[in-house]
Amino acid sequence: MKLPDLPVREVLDELHDALTAHGTAVLVAPPGTGKTTVVPLSLAERTEGRIVVAEPRRLAARAAASRMAALLGERVGETVGYSVRGDRKVSQRTRIEVVTSGLLVRRLQGDPELPGTSTVLLDECHERHLDADLLLALLLDVRGGLRDDLRLLATSATVASGRLAELLGDAPVVTAHARTFPVEVSYQPPARNERVEATVARAVRTALSEVDGDVLAFLPGAGEIARTAALLGDLNVLPLHGRLSPARQDAALSAGPERRVVLATAVAESSLTVPGVRAVVDSGLARVPRVDHRRGLPGLATVRVSAAVAEQRAGRAGREAPGRVYRCWAQYEQASLPAYPEPEIRTADLARLTLELACWSTSDGAGLSWWDPPPVGPLEAGQQLLHTLGALEDGKVTERGRRMAALGLHPRLARALLDGAERVGPQSAAEVVALLDNGGTLTDVDAELRRLRDTRDERWRTEVRRLSRLVPGAPEAPDPALVVALAHPERLARRREPGSPVYLMAGGTAAELPHGSGLGDVEWLAVAEATRDPGRAQGLIRLAARADAELAVTAAPNLVSEVDEVLWAGDVVARRVRRLGAIVLSERPLRNPDPELVRQALADGLRKEGLNLLPWPPEAVRLRARLAFLHHVHGEPWPSMADEDLLATAENWLGTARRRADLARIDTVQALRTLLPWPEAARLDQLAPDRLEVPTGSRIRVDYAGGEPVLAVKLQETFGWLATPRVSGVPVVLHLLSPAGRPAAVTSDLESFWRNGYPSVRAELRGRYPKHSWPENPLTAAPTRR
Structure with missing residues (x-):
């Protein structure tokens, strides 16, 4: 056979030598060089066994097979054939079979040895499709343990081939240069x-x-x-x-x-x-x-x-x-x-990949050689979904899981087809699943199904026929919403309020119906597709079916729960709630709620609305300030009096309070005293006294509100006071008052004040209060309250 004159012909000998010597190779060839068509034909001429070409897309697989068959002057299905989901053209004569990456993964799961296949060509590896990455990992595993004679050729249109060659066992890299025009x-x-x-x-x-x-x-x-x-x-x-x-x-x-x-x-x-x-x-x-x-x-x-x-x-x-x-x-x-x-x-949803890994007996992909390993978070999310669908149990695939994987669908759609066929019949279930798999143009599922039937959409009809043959079941009444809900139970949604286009889905996400959807009068929806654009607080419903509460409970019984809820909503609200996920189905008042739940709700109310819900008489304010001062100076074990720290311990001192009104009757002085550390608390009045005695014998209250001790005292009561008083080693800030109670001076160094500040203060006060005694030497003068 004369191969077309394309650039890849110049490297065919080098490529065959590399595969013969190493069993693996990487071909770097830009688009248009013939790597997808000429290389498989050349391999078939020089190699025994079948050549399997894996393409990332069905369209590309069909087109590649058609092009190669045309070069041979044959029809597709003779020397060159293809197999894609729902369409297969091969015969006993077929030497080159073009398949999709996902289909070859399924074939490997059925028989990892790929009997009769000598070479697998992985085309367009640079596109990094999920199925292609998985296929590469599985083929490397097969070659390492079952088929060391299986030859692997990976092609890429970009020169970033180093990692790919490393994965293939330091495979030789062959480069074909395109003859392109400017x-x-x-x-x-x-x-x-x-x-x-x-x-x-x-x-x-x-x-x-x-x-x-x-x-x-x-x-x-x-x-x-x-x-x-x-x-x-x-x-x-x-x-x-x-x-x-x-x-x-x-x-x-x-x-x-x-x-x-x-x-x-x-x-x-x-x-x-x-x-x-x-x-x-x-x-x-x-x-x-x-x-x-x-x-x-x-x-x-x-x-x-x-x-x-x-x-x-x-x-x-x-x-x-x-x-x-x-x-x-x-x-x-x-x-x-x-x-x-x-x-x-x-970036993609890894549920389907997780199921394939479980079928390969490595649910987390450990032990496989990955171009990029699957991220842990999405992989765990996939495992959790498979457990919910009954496909995984104790980390191992179940028989139901293998049936789901064999359908070649996303696990959600596989579940909808299997369970839907039992409830609404294979034909009805297949119609909805085919729509969900390929998407639609209308928002209303029922309207879209009518459109597909009326337009006799051949692609959809072909897929419906294929899917309906895969599952048993007796014909029943069609129910598109039920099939949608079986695929996406967490997307069952209820209107938030009458007339609103916003729905709350069972998974907790809000989503909005677009204008003109035809579904605006519906309270319940089974949402098939919803997206959220960057910057939007809620999702947008793209495809949904009319549903009701009965259908929702039937389709997602595992999401139904009935719990006693005690929460803060401006006051303590106690109710027994029946939910479907995040959606409230019904509720009724709870007469005798658990006291512990009540305390938690009150504490939550304090965290939301602040400590001002509590009474703060002067004595409590002073005690809190004293304790805050001690915590600042001495640290532990004296407790912090910051709002967030008091709120963290609120449940310990709420006592018997059961509602908002009870909070106003809490003894906050006693509540604060319960926080005192012992035995250190015995020294509270010594370390942070509430009052200090001045030279006249008066006991004057210390103000700790500003974070440092402040004593407001008439200047005349401090005559003869030689040294600045201290509290826990901290100098007291003295606010020295005039006879009228107005600040005349502020100092935390009495000795310096008497020496440097008093003369000018004395001169001012003598003029303002001439009937009062203002001695020249305040250190020897007798203090007076008058």
Whole structure:
């Protein structure tokens, strides 16, 4: 067979030698070099056994098989075949089989030795899809223990291959250089407040006016593609994404007589060739898996592409002739792009990966060689979900778990299909699961199911037929909400208040119905999909079905609880509450609540509203200030009197209080005395006396409120007082008062005051109070209260 003249041909001998000598190799080859098609055909010519090519996407798997079969002049299913979920074309003659990464994982679980397979080619490893990372780890485990003769070839479109080669046992790296044409780069940033669809549509029209040939535009998702197509309605527009039927995908991948505008998602970045393209319009955005683990809202997020992805997209314009790329961002933003895309294993929901690991007898992935190991938190969240679904028990996969894994669905959807088939019948369950797996265009599940039936959506119908054959069950009345709730019980939701579009989900997250959803009059929803955009306090409901309280309890009995609650809501509220997760189903007053729960509620009220709920007579205020002074000077064991520290011990001295009104009757003096340390408390009056005796014999109260001892005393009562009094070694601050009780001087050094300050104070007071005695020598004068 004569292989097409593509750049990878120049390194085929080197590649075969590397695989023969080491059993593993890494091929670095940019898009368009022929690594996906020429390399498998060459391997089949020189190697016994079947060649299995693993692609990250179904669309890429079908396209690669079709291209190789065309090169051989055959139909797909003869020498070259493919197997993807719900579609398989292979025969006894098949030597090269293209599969999705996820399907090959399932095949390994069934028979890890892969009998009859000599070589596995892992294509597009640089994209770091979750299934591909898992597949690589499992294949390395197989090669290390069961099949040391299994040859592994990993391909990457980027040069960051060092870690990949290390994982493959320091495998040799073979590089093929693309013969590409020059690509001119221009930047067309969006206008102010311009949506991405409008920016891309404007750039497409510019490209058509400046460049001959077809235009390939990259957009983040199917929704953006549909809206951009509407803006380009007068042009020959072809969409290309994973939700399309195979026939419509093939149309976008086949050259036509008219100029075309192909609007594609990331599927066209590296593993697919779109012929005839001379210009690329890059939105600079991609849709990637993201999980808000705290709120339990997995989904897809729109993010900026990496520099490596932007370069791959640009390269599509120079495959066949000089081309041009129009980047829909400002040129200065280029330098701030991340170098490479974030691996899915760091950001995606890991429930399905966790189930596959459990089936591999390593529920945490220990012992496997990972490109990046799965993060502990998301892995534990996956394990917890699998326990809830009955797929894991004591860390080991159950028989039910193996049945769920065999379905090739996310564990939630597998549970919905298995249990839903028993309750509503295989057909009805499969219809809803197929919708949940692929997403819809309407918010109302029932309306979306009607639309799919009316439009005779072939892709959805094919998946429904496939799923319904996988599970037993007797036909029953359809109940879409029940199937949704079986998949996502924690997303059962109840309207917060009449007329409000905001719902509280059983998992504790609030989510809002969009305007015009058709579900605005419903109290209960079974939410299938909800997302939360950055900066939003609550989620947005994307897909949901009408439900009711009875359905909610039926679908999620493990979330139902009945508990006695005693809490603070402006006062102590005691009630018996029946809940579905965070949702209150019913409540009634509790007559005799647990006293300990009451104390906790009162303490919570004090923490929320402050210690001013308690009475603070002067004696309590003074005692608290004295103790605060001792804690400041001596430290432990004298207790801190800060609000937060008193609140921390509030439950110990609330006594028999049962409601807010009782707090106003608490003896705070006695409560503070319970905090005194013993035997040190016996020296309280010595270390921080409430009163001090002055030379006249008067016992005057010391003020500790400011953190230091202050004594306000008439100046005449201090005549003859030679040294400054001290409390716990701290000089007392004397506020020396006039006969009218106004401060005449402040000092914490009496000796210095008598010597330096008194003469001027004496002169002032003699003029103001001439009838009073103001001796020249206050040290020898008799003190007086008059």
